[in-house]
Amino acid sequence: MHNQKEILSTIDMIDNQHLDVRTITMGISLLDCCSDSVEITAKKIYDKITRLAENLVATGEAIEKEFGIPIVNKRISVTPISIVAASCKETDYTPIALALDKAAHKVGVNFIGGFSALVHKGMTNGDINLINSIPSALASTERVCSSVSVASTKAGINMDAVALMGRIIKKTANMTADKGGFGCAKLVVFANAVEDNPFMAGAFHGVGEAECVINVGVSGPGVVYHALQKCKGQPFDVVAETIKKTAFKITRMGQLVASEASRRLGVPFGIVDLSLAPTPEKGDSVARILEEMGLEVCGTHGTTAALALLNDAVKKGGVMASNHVGGLSGAFIPVSEDEGMIEAALKNALTLDKLEAMTCVCSVGLDMIAVPGDTSAETLSAIIADEAAIGVVNTKTTAVRIIPAMGKKVGEIIEFGGLLGSAPVMPVHEFSSADFIMRGGRIPAPMHSLKN
Amino acid sequence: MRAIITVIGKDKAGIIAEVCTLLASCKINILDISQTVMQGFFTMTMLVDLTESTVDFTTLSDSLKAKGEEMGLNIRIQREDIFDLMHKI
Structure with missing residues (x-):
């Protein structure tokens, strides 16, 4: 018989510590949906997605019931649309975004990712068409997510794409201004984008992936926070060990759900993403974990070190619990989606500069950050360039998901609701980066030897 | 398939009898x-x-959940695997 204490501790994690599987994401290749017409491609895409993902939501719900574990989201990622649509004669790919949105509604998933382009070295005609279609695609759909990879360690930073993305973000914010710039919450600019990320808004199904695959993203900041409450005042060795053990348990559950979903759907299992993904709910915050380590407010001196420890321990604990680990795997720090981060930003303890430093040691990047609506496109591009440089030089994924809040000033709040939460508008530097961004071209790939 | 049923709540007469009868x-x-x-x-x-x-x-x-609500208890059933995997290497 099982140890009753262990059984009850699992139940306590689910009931009181927000333990859940954040997402089951089905990756679907759309490479066989190409045609010379946007309309035909859109129809093929809709048909393929609705066929392959028909049972995704029902299967997720059945697993949820049998294991008694909440599976918060069921999602889909697809091949970057810039590749799928490249042979179409039309230049506006919005109809494809509409087909993705319609398919998402039909199968009941809450997000579908892959309205994407990979342009870290250069842009094809398909890439340019896709990027130019992003504002209207995001303004006219509800569930479609978009991402653009503008840099990689091997290729360097495509500064033409960086400059373009500043303008695209601005345009997207303008076109979705009535919804607080909601379109920008579904748009990620990547350096070193990964092909098997199950988390939105940056998920897409890479060209190195199988026809169809199941990836699972776990979560559990609340569980780590509760575990750390039991080691107050203890040295960091104890803190790291506690996080590792907790991450192991969380990931085992993710692995179980992933294998079960893969078996039932008859789709190969891809990876488990070991990320600590917060939600705006109380008790499910990454910021509160850092504060539990002894910081008065997240963002103060020591925050980067605390986050580095957390991120590393989560990986070390999780990696042994799953047979394939992938995706982004680490701690997320999306400001609007984390109750503790929101409070820290409102107190001015957490600034854009500190967040940038934090992204050097954690999973993603400047995530779900609202900036004043009058921030220039060049400044947005310069923020992207800085973040891309961190990713490129440190051989890690970084991303920018930034929302210019139209008509809002520093200190005001924009509300997205649900998992996306609410974001306090944070200040950006007032000095111009325009001449820097105007140069264009590429920043060369960094050196990876002679590291002394 | 094997599963774990947990019953949590205020103690009173007949809890085990009720659950066992249902099972x-x-x-x-x-x-x-x-x-x-x-x-x-x-x-x-x-x-x-x-x-x-x-x-x-x-x-x-x-039906276990409904029985729990009827008796003022929290009753749930979960597949055994989850407890095996979370707590054992």
Whole structure:
């Protein structure tokens, strides 16, 4: 018989510590949906997605019931649309975004990712068409997510794409201004984008992936926070060990759900993403974990070190619990989606500069950050360039998901609701980066030897 | 398939009888029971075998939940695997 204490501790994690599987994401290749017409491609895409993902939501719900574990989201990622649509004669790919949105509604998933382009070295005609279609695609759909990879360690930073993305973000914010710039919450600019990320808004199904695959993203900041409450005042060795053990348990559950979903759907299992993904709910915050380590407010001196420890321990604990680990795997720090981060930003303890430093040691990047609506496109591009440089030089994924809040000033709040939460508008530097961004071209790939 | 049933709530007469009657009516075999009462707070965990069960998992889960609500208790059933995997290497 099982140890009753262990059984009850699992139940306590689910009931009181927000333990859940954040997402089951089905990756679907759309490479066989190409045609010379946007309309035909859109129809093929809709048909393929609705066929392959028909049972995704029902299967997720059945697993949820049998294991008694909440599976918060069921999602889909697809091949970057810039590749799928490249042979179409039309230049506006919005109809494809509409087909993705319609398919998402039909199968009941809450997000579908892959309205994407990979342009870290250069842009094809398909890439340019896709990027130019992003504002209207995001303004006219509800569930479609978009991402653009503008840099990689091997290729360097495509500064033409960086400059373009500043303008695209601005345009997207303008076109979705009535919804607080909601379109920008579904748009990620990547350096070193990964092909098997199950988390939105940056998920897409890479060209190195199988026809169809199941990836699972776990979560559990609340569980780590509760575990750390039991080691107050203890040295960091104890803190790291506690996080590792907790991450192991969380990931085992993710692995179980992933294998079960893969078996039932008859789709190969891809990876488990070991990320600590917060939600705006109380008790499910990454910021509160850092504060539990002894910081008065997240963002103060020591925050980067605390986050580095957390991120590393989560990986070390999780990696042994799953047979394939992938995706982004680490701690997320999306400001609007984390109750503790929101409070820290409102107190001015957490600034854009500190967040940038934090992204050097954690999973993603400047995530779900609202900036004043009058921030220039060049400044947005310069923020992207800085973040891309961190990713490129440190051989890690970084991303920018930034929302210019139209008509809002520093200190005001924009509300997205649900998992996306609410974001306090944070200040950006007032000095111009325009001449820097105007140069264009590429920043060369960094050196990876002679590291002394 | 084996599963764990947990019953948590305020102690009162007849909890085990009620749960066992429900399980027997569905031909579910109880392999092991463990219970504790601490300061009037009742906790029972049961290992059950669903091989011969006459109802599907969802129906069983719903009727246990309903039985719990009727008795003012929290009753749930979860597949055994989750506890195996979370707490053992």
